[in-house]
Amino acid sequence: MLCCRPGSLPGSQAVRSQRSSQEAGKQTTRMAHSLNEWLWQHKFWLPPGITWEDMKESEDIHYPKPRDLLLSIPFALILVVIRCVFERAIALPISAKLGVKDKLRPKAQPISILETFYTVNCKNPKEKPWLWDHRECWTGYPQQPLQPSLFWYYMLELSFYCSLVFTLPFDVKRKDFKEQIVHHAATIFLISFSYCANYIRIGTLVMVIHDASDCFLEPTKIFNYMKWKKTCDSLFMIFSAVFLISRLVIFPYTVLYNTYYYSMEIFQPFFGYYFVNALLITLQLLHIFWSCLIIHMVYKFMLQGTMEKDMRSETEESDVDEERENMMEKEKNGIAHFSNVTNRNYIQRNGSEPLNNRAHLTNGHVKER
Incomplete structure (x- = not known):
């Protein structure tokens, strides 16, 4: 009965794993090579009758x-x-x-070199x-x-x-x-x-x-x-x-x-x-x-x-800003319109000066202007 030296079995496993990894690498390389050959078939890229051999370059011609x-x-x-x-x-x-x-509109200067x-x-x-x-x-x-x-x-x-x-x-x-x-x-x-x-x-x-x-x-x-x-x-x-x-x-x-x-x-x-x-x-x-x-x-x-x-x-930021400005302007116009309507109604009812033409004193009373 043959006996193996201590450590010989793990070494053989390492050799086998190394060989299997090498074979897997070779197989991957072959697959990549086959895929590359299939992808670059001239019938996919070139007209019938033309091959990649006809597309060889020279010193003066490049493709x-x-x-x-x-x-x-x-x-x-x-x-x-x-x-x-x-x-x-x-x-x-x-x-x-x-x-x-800014309303500045710069005018392009003529460039004689480009025009020539x-x-x-x-x-x-x-x-x-x-x-x-x-x-x-x-x-x-x-x-x-x-x-x-x-x-x-x-x-x-x-x-x-x-x-x-x-x-x-x-x-x-x-x-x-x-x-x-x-x-x-x-x-x-x-x-x-x-x-x-x-x-x-x-x-x-x-x-x-x-x-x-x-x-x-x-x-x-x-x-x-x-x-x-x-x-x-x-x-x-x-x-x-x-x-x-x-x-x-x-x-x-x-x-x-x-x-x-x-x-x-x-x-x-x-x-x-x-x-x-x-x-x-x-x-x-x-x-x-x-x-x-x-x-x-x-x-x-x-x-x-x-x-x-x-x-x-x-809706972008510029659109939001513009809409916000329009809303603020509309609110201001609405407040002014409401103030004018209120003043006209007050004059019609009381026959006196509008409220915004009166001055408020420190004691809370209203002084006519």
């Missing part, structure tokens, strides 16, 4: 890489920090000094012809080199929407809170997928169309909080026109029609085709939802002649 999207996370955090610093260190002191009601650049480069764009000829979005697809300007444009937009998601729980809850979540999620998925599948050109069109109206929305909110009613109303009408035209006319014709029909002239439908179109249709449904709200606000504006508060908003 989008999925790992580039990781840069949006630190950029989003940087934008959150910049936003907090700006709001607390710059916006709040300035608004306090200006009293939020616009005259030379922007009126005759040659680097991005797909902005004007939308069929160019599919010329050479998917072998379309990534330009540095488009790379940084994508990183900035993706970081911005990620920062909005990070701060969404801390912002004011509005009636369209769920729609905002759907919009941000669809936008982030659309930007990320279009980057990975090299839908850079069509993605650029989507972002430009959205940014066209957003640049009028924030100044409208600022002037609304400053209670510059006329300026706010004017900007809101401009924003409404740009939003309705860009989201209900230009977006369907330029983007949806482009991705649905023009792309079929180049390749057959595949998973990326259906996925991108589903996200774009989701955005269009949200455009219709917000357009209905805007049209209703414009209708109210045309009837009342002034802009009402944002229909999406629940």
Whole structure:
């Protein structure tokens, strides 16, 4: 009968446990590798007949890489920090000094360098012809080199929407809170997928169309909080026109029609085709939802002649303050009206001076003035 030395059994158990952990680690690695291979199958991301081997880079040609999207996370955090610093260190002191009601309207000074650049480069764009000829979005697809300007444009937009998601729980809850979540999620998925599948050109069109109206929305909110009613109303009408035209006319014709029909002239439908179109249709449904709200606000504006508060908003602090001021003003008007009515009734009954024209002496008697 063989005997084991003391301590040999625990050692063998440690070896077996170590081997089992190594096998589990290898199995996890194999599963992750299999999942990665399944996820990045070229039939999901590229048109038929095109593989990842056709997307090899060279010294002069670079294509989008999925790992580039990781840069949006630190950029989003940087934008959150910049936003907090700006709001607390710059916006709040300035608004306090200006009293939020300052009528100063600074006029932008002409900058010769920017005007020269616009005259030379922007009126005759040659680097991005797909902005004007939308069929160019599919010329050479998917072998379309990534330009540095488009790379940084994508990183900035993706970081911005990620920062909005990070701060969404801390912002004011509005009636369209769920729609905002759907919009941000669809936008982030659309930007990320279009980057990975090299839908850079069509993605650029989507972002430009959205940014066209957003640049009028924030100044409208600022002037609304400053209670510059006329300026706010004017900007809101401009924003409404740009939003309705860009989201209900230009977006369907330029983007949806482009991705649905023009792309079929180049390749057959595949998973990326259906996925991108589903996200774009989701955005269009949200455009219709917000357009209905805007049209209703414009209708109210045309009837009342002034802009009402944002229909999406629940009661905010500014609205509470304004309502409180209105209530105080109404109470004052009501007290004055009641005092006038009381004095007139007293004169009619007694034929003497009103009560507020009498002086009270220290002994409690009333002295006629």
